[in-house]
Amino acid sequence: MQPGSEWQSPASTRSAVREAAGVMRTPPTVGAHRSASFAAVHAVFQKDWRSEWRTRAALNAIVLFSVAAPIALSFNVARQVLAPEVLAGCLWSVLLFAALVGLPRVFVREEESGTAAQLRLACAPEAVLWGKAAFNLALLCMTQLAAVPIFILLLNARVTQPFVLLLILLLGDIGLAIAATVLGAMAAQARARGALFSAIAVPVLLPLLVASSAATAVALGAPGEAWPALQIVAVYDVVMIAAAWMLFDFVWST
Amino acid sequence: MLFNVVLGIWITAGIVIGFMMPPAIGLVHSTVMYFHVPMAIAMLTAFLIAAWRGIQWLRTRDPRHDAASLAYAEVGAFFGIIATMTGSIWAGANWQSYWNWDAQQIGIVGTLLTYGALFALRSAVDDDDKKRDLWAVYAIFGVIAAIFLTYVFRRLVPSLHPNDTLTKSAPGYRLTLWFNVFGYIMLLVRVAGLRARFETARERLKELSWAMS
Amino acid sequence: MARLCGTGLGKRYGTRAVFRGLNFEVGSGTVAAVVGANGSGKSTLLRIIGGLVRPTLGQVQWHDESGTSAGPAALSEICGLAAPDAPLYRELTAFENLEFFARARGLAFDGSRLGDHLAQFGLKSRADDLAGDLSSGLRARLGLAVATLHTPPVLLLDEPAANLDEAGRDILQRVLDAQRVSGIALVATNDAREAATYDERITV
Numbered sequence: 001m002q003p004g005s006e007w008q009s010p011a012s013t014r015s016a017v018r019e020a021a022g023v024m025r026t027p028p029t030v031g032a033h034r035s036a037s038f039a040a041v042h043a044v045f046q047k048d049w050r051s052e053w054r055t056r057a058a059l060n061a062i063v064l065f066s067v068a069a070p071i072a073l074s075f076n077v078a079r080q081v082l083a084p085e086v087l088a089g090c091l092w093s094v095l096l097f098a099a100l101v102g103l104p105r106v107f108v109r110e111e112e113s114g115t116a117a118q119l120r121l122a123c124a125p126e127a128v129l130w131g132k133a134a135f136n137l138a139l140l141c142m143t144q145l146a147a148v149p150i151f152i153l154l155l156n157a158r159v160t161q162p163f164v165l166l167l168i169l170l171l172g173d174i175g176l177a178i179a180a181t182v183l184g185a186m187a188a189q190a191r192a193r194g195a196l197f198s199a200i201a202v203p204v205l206l207p208l209l210v211a212s213s214a215a216t217a218v219a220l221g222a223p224g225e226a227w228p229a230l231q232i233v234a235v236y237d238v239v240m241i242a243a244a245w246m247l248f249d250f251v252w253s254t
Numbered sequence: 255m256l257f258n259v260v261l262g263i264w265i266t267a268g269i270v271i272g273f274m275m276p277p278a279i280g281l282v283h284s285t286v287m288y289f290h291v292p293m294a295i296a297m298l299t300a301f302l303i304a305a306w307r308g309i310q311w312l313r314t315r316d317p318r319h320d321a322a323s324l325a326y327a328e329v330g331a332f333f334g335i336i337a338t339m340t341g342s343i344w345a346g347a348n349w350q351s352y353w354n355w356d357a358q359q360i361g362i363v364g365t366l367l368t369y370g371a372l373f374a375l376r377s378a379v380d381d382d383d384k385k386r387d388l389w390a391v392y393a394i395f396g397v398i399a400a401i402f403l404t405y406v407f408r409r410l411v412p413s414l415h416p417n418d419t420l421t422k423s424a425p426g427y428r429l430t431l432w433f434n435v436f437g438y439i440m441l442l443v444r445v446a447g448l449r450a451r452f453e454t455a456r457e458r459l460k461e462l463s464w465a466m467s
Numbered sequence: 468m469a470r471l472c473g474t475g476l477g478k479r480y481g482t483r484a485v486f487r488g489l490n491f492e493v494g495s496g497t498v499a500a501v502v503g504a505n506g507s508g509k510s511t512l513l514r515i516i517g518g519l520v521r522p523t524l525g526q527v528q529w530h531d532e533s534g535t536s537a538g539p540a541a542l543s544e545i546c547g548l549a550a551p552d553a554p555l556y557r558e559l560t561a562f563e564n565l566e567f568f569a570r571a572r573g574l575a576f577d578g579s580r581l582g583d584h585l586a587q588f589g590l591k592s593r594a595d596d597l598a599g600d601l602s603s604g605l606r607a608r609l610g611l612a613v614a615t616l617h618t619p620p621v622l623l624l625d626e627p628a629a630n631l632d633e634a635g636r637d638i639l640q641r642v643l644d645a646q647r648v649s650g651i652a653l654v655a656t657n658d659a660r661e662a663a664t665y666d667e668r669i670t671v
Contacts, residue, residue: 034571044571046567047563047567051558055558114550115556117519117550120519120543121517121543123571182391183392189379191378200392202367204395205399207402207406210360210403210410211407228409229410247391247395250312253540254384380480381521460482
């Protein structure tokens, strides 16, 4: 170990980098010092859940927003009965913005407090992805349990197909959670984390938003079939899960 | 050089033929469609190529793939803006309303938003390798969203886009359209190729200036 | 014998260069001090070795006992890192922090084993206190406990003695002695006297 300086010519730099790249891509013996098992996923989920329950920061933010937004809307609507399409669009806008407020925290908090480095060392990337996605999904479901009924009450919505409504909320939440997890991991590694997350999440979530609104509109009384829109959301979910599975490692690891 | 000349002639021919085509039934100023549609198709092609080059970067870590991905995204975004503007003007002439929120208008706005977010993401990361990794991943997510927005929503939302009218009305419509599509895709490749070379040179210069300092 | 080698390492962020042309080789059973001025890149070097940051130039390789070599991906799995200011989960207790990392790494453990590990760092009595409530010195000890949990072949310590009291420094010494038996330790430090007590030196 001599300390010394050695000027390396650019040509050999690139081959050195490529060589290093070849070595880097060799998968480590997972299980030697890291686990990708369900237990590890559960460990990540439980850690985030515990942390969140003790501070309730994201929870409060999402719930407060989900309650305040329909109140603000209903002031303007003033006892008019809105068309189901409008109500559906409003509902999903509220849910989307609540998600944008609360979901990126799961990664931003790690990067800002410096624990992300320890997480990268100790956890297999798959465990981080699925653990945090599960956490985001749980957060969304819990907050929507309160937010959706409040919305329906305040804005005089009439639910004509409750099963469809539940289904579209579940499918939509899955899409929201998985997209927010991957995109949150990306935004947390950049500057202006929260603002950037909103900027990059909205375009990717737009298909989900439009299709979910269409299905919800039918659930709230619009004429037509909800099935085509539900199909689109289901396909979106599957595609997003597959893409997240394949690409998260590139986002998370160096 | 020869390629440039051929390309120039091709596109000029495409424009001239477009003007010479008979107007479509029920639509005003249908010539603009021979520019609007090829531009939109070229924009999506650009996005697909950008995502593909992003995948190549992730696999090989060769910065030239990343430079190409950036180039295609930039040129594609530009094509998309032109497509949106021409479409909007045409809509105004035909249906007296510049914006109607039909399925394909949602599609193109969403795609442009995705492009914008892609550039915002790139400029927000300092570390070079991380920047390229995140760009590639987001380009892939973005093109997935763009495909959903452009093709999938036609099944959901009624569209003003005259998808059938033109095929039935103007003879030789298909040929002219694909002639122009091919021309504009070649233009895309040419301009993006130049941009990619410029970007590669710039990165190389940065690398060299650091190695020598 | 296991070895950790760095060849031609360099790192820059955009146009700002951190360091260049760094070479080192550390063999098993060694504690090496990483020294350099403030801002010279000691922390960056440790993070590069830990596979957390990609070097702009050069590479790090780990050759284990059997002679197989591995790069950053494997290194980030086997390393233990204790960063300055011990970033840990502040809303979890000391015990819960340890438990999480044990579960994440797939280590077989039970409550008493974790308790014993904490006891080695003098944290047994504070096991159920939130990590955010611990003093900086105790948190530094917890950071050491987390880093050594999986008996890493390579231990990376970034200014570990900064917040430690007398007892804490004894604990640190014991950790380093134990690490000499089984592997390698790299300690980044600004303290010249502390650096002098170690076996080898890497200057950034």
